Amino acid sequence: SQQGEEDPQALSIQEGENATMNCSYKTSINNLQWYRQNSGRGLVHLILIRSNEREKHSGRLRVTLDTSKKSSSLLITASRAADTASYFCATVRNFGNEKLTFGTGTRLTIIP
């Protein structure tokens, strides 16, 4: 079963705007990760945030984690056409049990 559920399933915005995607999960986690997938390709990791962290930044990406609500958000600022892709969150439940479970993904389209 899917551990994470992304919201929205699809998002279209104008280039230059900010894009926010959300992820909810069901069980306690060790860490949460965000990945990007271009059409028909493998996934590329973007950011990993641990359960004791609340916010993390990497370039134009900002990830937040709220373990009390079992949710995370990915913010892409100043979007570019090249950001068009599917974005997935993934969770690792317990250290020592490295099962990596993915959500259903958000399809992001940046309109030039």
Next chain:
Amino acid sequence: SQTIHQWPATLVQPVGSPLSLECTVEGTSNPNLYWYRQAAGRGLQLLFYSVGIGQISSEVPQNLSASRPQDRQFILSSKKLLLSDSGFYLCAWSGMTGLAFFGQGTRLTVV
């Protein structure tokens, strides 16, 4: 540096034929290894994962099996393919950082 190789990129197989997809990792030892399947426009379904040689965890009952004959080799197999086995299969590995690195995927079409 670490790399992951997955092949073939595309595969068309008749119903009832066997399947063998291979994934190898270079540049790291004792990786966690994963096989996922992705239906068109959907999320990733975890099929198998392995934390060591000969240690395979199966996530869903299905027509597929996995083996890890060597530390950095992960094989996905089927004795007889079904139409429903069609999909995009992704191999991945992770290490101490917890981040996963993916192969480029195999698009399997069962006809």
